Amino acid sequence: MRTEQKSLQSGFRPETTAQEVIQGHDLRGKVAIVTGGHGGIGLETTRALASAGATVIVGARDIKKAQEALASLEQVEIIRLDLADPSSIDEFADVFLQSGRALDLLILNAGVAFPPAIRDERGFDVHFAVNYLGHFQLTARLWNSLKRSGNARVIALSSIGHLSGPLDLDDLHFTKRPYDKGASYGASKTACSLFAAELDQCGQAHGIRAFSLHPGAILSGLARYMSDEELAAAGAKRNEDGTYTSSGGFKTAQQGAATTVWCAVSPLLEGKGGVYCEDCDIAELLSEDSPLQHGVRPWAVDPETARKLWSISEELLQIPHGTFN
Structure with a gap:
């Protein structure tokens, strides 16, 4: 059963912070993994x-x-994880699996944005490898731990970057066309949204629901590959100490984390999944030609494309069909 891509009128705002969302929730006894946390x-x-x-x-x-x-935080553990390195992903998963714990929340947060054309040792485009394939492999390795929870949520960070256009399934690594870092980033984030849509279909029978989201525009370390000209065009600048300032339009990190936390804990999402969220709510599904800079476009939540991408990903990662049963 698929959840309608329609607002739930959550009552939160774009300015809502993660701490405001988490207020009143008791997660004692719950186990979460946050990549890049x-x-x-x-x-x-x-x-x-x-x-x-x-x-x-x-x-x-x-x-x-x-x-x-x-x-300064209690109840936080750290395990090395390099999403560009398949062996590192396996090692991370092995360490967690050895603990025998159920996994209640898997938050696929880490990523890379706008580097020059870089390929990993497999020849994969770095955006696609890190932002999407690395998280696909990690989820596959942790699947049994998610099933053990009985009520798990997987949250994949997508982006408004998906507006760059539909995913080119025949050229995922830019081997047939000139590399464009904006298109490459957008494609990887479209893939994350499609991943959540199909993962939700796989997981429902086990009490596992999946969501993707746009956190909002955030000035963070992800901007390190952007030139001063690109930052200026976005209304921001890089300071000498490596921090950033803007003329407006950006969320703080606390505000940017709010939708992730909402997807993780909101009771409004019980029995729902496979949807793209923003501003602590399910995003509006807009037409392909909409000029608006919000909402989700059909190509990022299309079930047929999600299934095709899933099969390609299993083949690329040599993950046996049926792993997610």
Whole structure:
């Protein structure tokens, strides 16, 4: 059963913060994994979940940096995770699986944005490899732990970048056309939305529901590959200390994490899934030619495209068909 892509009138606003969303929720006894949960909106997500009593496992490439960022938080564990390295993903999963714990929340937050044309050792486009395929592999490895929960949610961070256009299933790694970092980023985020749509279909029988979301425009470390000219066009600038300032239109990290946390805990989403969310609500489904800079376009939630992408992903990652049964 598919959930309608229609607002639930949640009562929250674009300015709502993660701490406002988590207020009143008790997550004691719950276990969450947050990839990249030590910086930007990932850090605010970790803070919110931990403040409600959840045990949060953070996947981080830089353990020292993660330890420094998370030092003040209780019930937070750190395991090394490099989403560009399949062996690192397997090692992360093995460490968690050895604990024998059920997994209640899997938040696929980490990502890369707008680097130059880079390919991993497999020849995969880095956007697609890190933002999407790495999380696909991780979810497959953790599937049994999610099933053990009986009431798990998987949350994939997509982006308004999906507006760049439909996914080209015949050229996912830009081998047949010139590389465009905006199109590459957008494609990877469209893939994340499609992943959540199909994952929700696979997981419903096991009490697993999946959601994708646009956190809003955030000035964070993801902007490090953007030139000063690109930042200026977006209404922002890079300061000498590596921070950013803007003339408006951007959310804070606390506001950016709010929709992730809402997808993780909102009772309004019980029995629902497979939808794209923004501003702490299910986003509006708009026409393909809509000029608006919000909502979700049909190509990012299309069931047929989601199924095709799923099959391609299993083949690329050599994941046996039926793993998600």
